[in-house]
Amino acid sequence: MDDSSGMPHGDPGEPRHPSPGDGPAPGEAEAPQPGVSPLRPLRLAEITDGAVATMRRHAGVVFGAAALIALIHVVLVQVAELYLLAQPGRVWEMSVNALAVNAAFAFVDLLAHALVVGVLTVVVGRAVVGEPVTAGDVWAEFRPRLLPVLGLTIVVTAVTVAGLVLLVVPGVVAYVFLGLAVPALVHERHSGVTVAVRRSVNLVAGAWWHVCGRLFAALLITLLISVIIQLLVTQLLPLGAGTPSLADGTLAGHRLILGIGSVVAQTVAVPFSAAVTALIYLDQRMRREHLDAALRLAADRSG
Template identity: 40%
Template structure:
């Protein structure tokens, strides 16, 4: 997919440039009858409506279930299990913090217990986040390659997708860490800058993977594509987060009920931190992540494709790559 001319940015050398093709109306797809709709893959090759972006992400997951759902299941299982094993040594600290009774302790004992418990809690949380972070980075990049093929309806194997993505893995890890630092700093100083930066750099992953550019260039590409459409991009990302949260809640609910039933619906905070309850929660998190992580990644890629079709006329390049010669 990386050889497809449509993925190269307009300022890359030795690539044919196309003038922007603004759609009629305000960020609306062409009306019926404006021309034939070419759809070789999961989306029509023209500027997309929000519903078409979401539908395209779901369609991609259905057409490539072994690649996307299979990879997501393996990544989710590995990361969640590692996260659980890493946090187990700190379970006593967390339990002590949850069951702390200030009335039965002196002030010195309370301070000492809080320091010990909070240190263990932070340590377990940070160590548990790391495998999830790297797993999410891998999956988002891998799904990006698959969606790139899905746009043109091309078949792709795991080996092909991995060969295309492998050289981009380390740059993507670096870009993700840098983006995370920038967004976190923005959130610490004020919520609004953090949200603004999150949306502004939302397209870094597809730009870096599909255009095979450097980390700095990927940030610049994301900023360029989002400029002028920040609110629309924010709306699509927010909708994706809401859908993912609802799916996670629906999937996790039965496992939460089973965990509560296993402890006799005890009101004791320590019961919720038992090994059995944590195992059930982990199973629920694995299933939920298997669905939500690739869905979110696919939406981001299709949002990137939509922005390039609107701002750079990439739909013509993709139509040519699909063998339709453009409109």
């Protein structure tokens, strides 16, 4: 949303609901809904419904952006696999190359997801108040945040990987605490990565299990959708083709089919996870910072 909406960007305020349950506060069940979700603290089902509604109502912008990011992502991965992992060399050199490439793959994966979350934050921010959403408006709002999102992805990746190395649990804890950093950076127009990280930590603090459950529920649904799509696409591989090889050209076809499957899976599944993340961010701000009041004013003006 633009700055004329009058919505607060990062004003902490007093916590609105000391105990963040999975539902609206008493007396708020009849909150207005000018867009994809009610303008009050949300239940998990309302968050997932809002994510699906956003994808359905703004399919062109959502799936167009996701497909572009997914295509670039898959091309980079395919090129890396083809020209780096296939290089001949000693065993230890190949192992080092494989480790470096896998680390690069992990970063590219997280960056692609962060970019989709950033784009969907803009879309959801408009969709919840019933504002029109165009690709030009989304790009104009997201473009100044592109490089900060890159920097933020590097920080989040480094912290999460370091935590995962330390017996996994610290990595999961860090992932949840930093899970709302991209929406905070994009929606509140922070120019600094540190501010976005601090905002995410503050929004999650005291509600870690609440946010964790919602993030991982979205992750599981996303993985399920992605696996189903990948399985469907891989059925296009010729039966009885045997082991793919460069000699008969089946390796190139195999890679092409897998690449197409990955693009389709990411285009469909990742926007759902990204929209859920954006709605969790808005929900936490409505619970803690009275953001729903500002959203209602913005909805009244846009209506």
